[in-house]
Amino acid sequence: MIGKGAMAEVIEYGKDKVCKLFYEDCSEEFIKLEYKNAIEMYKNNITIPKPFEIINLQNRKGIIYERIYGKTLSHFLNGDNKNKMLELFVDLHRNMLSHHSKNMLSYKEFIKKILNRSSNKNHDFIKQINMLPDGTNICHGDLHPKNIIIKSDGTAVIIDFTSACCGPFLCDIARTFFILNTDNNSFLANEYLEKMNVLETDIKEYINVFEKLHKYEKLIGKANIKK
Ligand SMILES: Nc1ncnc2c1ncn2[C@@H]1O[C@H](COP(=O)(O)OP(=O)(O)OP(=O)(O)O)[C@@H](O)[C@H]1O
Numbered sequence: 497m498i499g500k501g502a503m504a505e506v507i508e509y510g511k512d513k514v515c516k517l518f519y520e521d522c523s524e525e526f527i528k529l530e531y532k533n534a535i536e537m538y539k540n541n542i543t544i545p546k547p548f549e550i551i552n553l554q555n556r557k558g559i560i561y562e563r564i565y566g567k568t569l570s571h572f573l574n575g576d577n578k579n580k581m582l583e584l585f586v587d588l589h590r591n592m593l594s595h596h597s598k599n600m601l602s603y604k605e606f607i608k609k610i611l612n613r614s615s616n617k618n619h620d621f622i623k624q625i626n627m628l629p630d631g632t633n634i635c636h637g638d639l640h641p642k643n644i645i646i647k648s649d650g651t652a653v654i655i656d657f658t659s660a661c662c663g664p665f666l667c668d669i670a671r672t673f674f675i676l677n678t679d680n681n682s683f684l685a686n687e688y689l690e691k692m693n694v695l696e697t698d699i700k701e702y703i704n705v706f707e708k709l710h711k712y713e714k715l716i717g718k719a720n721i722k723k
Pocket residue numbers: 498499500501502503504505506514516545561562563564565568642643655656657658718719
């Protein structure tokens with residue numbers, strides 16, 4: 497096995513390919529969404545592994561991707577090169593956010609999909625989400641150092657597209673800041689935000705929504721996505 501996450505195991509699949517093999521209880525809707533997102537991001541020349549197809553394997557669904565040889569960015573954020581790697585992270589995120597798409601789910605629709613999986617509907621929360629700004633920037637929705645692979649030539653490659661969507665770029669910056677903070681990495685979170693040239697006050701409306709959403713995510717399971 498090459499890697500493992502909350503949704504899938506990633507295994508070798510022939511020469512220079514991997515299969516992201518989703519656990520049996522992952523909803524097919526979200527697997528298809530990840531594949532569609534990957535195709536759209538690849539078409540936009542964002543540095544991601546080439547997506548090939550969805551397959552059935554051992555009663556589970558898998559997505560075949562190009563194999564990226566390297567280590568995740570999380571391995572490099574404590575060493576001597578920390579500052580350089582943080583710059584790489586910020587440049588990569590800025591570059592991704594400079595692309596636009598109208599073919600991806602909006603982040604508001606994505607958040608509401610998560611809420612729909614909970615029996616506990618909160619209409620005030622849905623109203624709050626609807627009032628947030630719209631946007632067309634390509635957002636990852638889960639961009640943190642374990643979802644970036646650094647190749648031996650130093651190129652950074654983004655992986656894991658289940659939560660990708662489109663929205664205002666500040667929303668995705670807020671999402672990364674929030675994830676780093678909930679991972680008990682507030683020092684890194686603050687450094688990241690500073691290098692992005694964004695103030696906490698610029699993203700407070702999104703952070704407030706992510707804090708509320710987090711309660712649902714904990715109830716439903718990692719990133720919502722179980723059947
Ligand atoms: N194309 C790839 N080439 C090489 N390794 C990969 C590739 N895609 C994923 N991996 C490895 O597998 C791990 C898990 O992949 P991924 O993040 O897509 O799974 P996940 O279950 O969605 O994770 P999460 O827990 O973030 O939801 C990665 O951290 C990475 O080490």
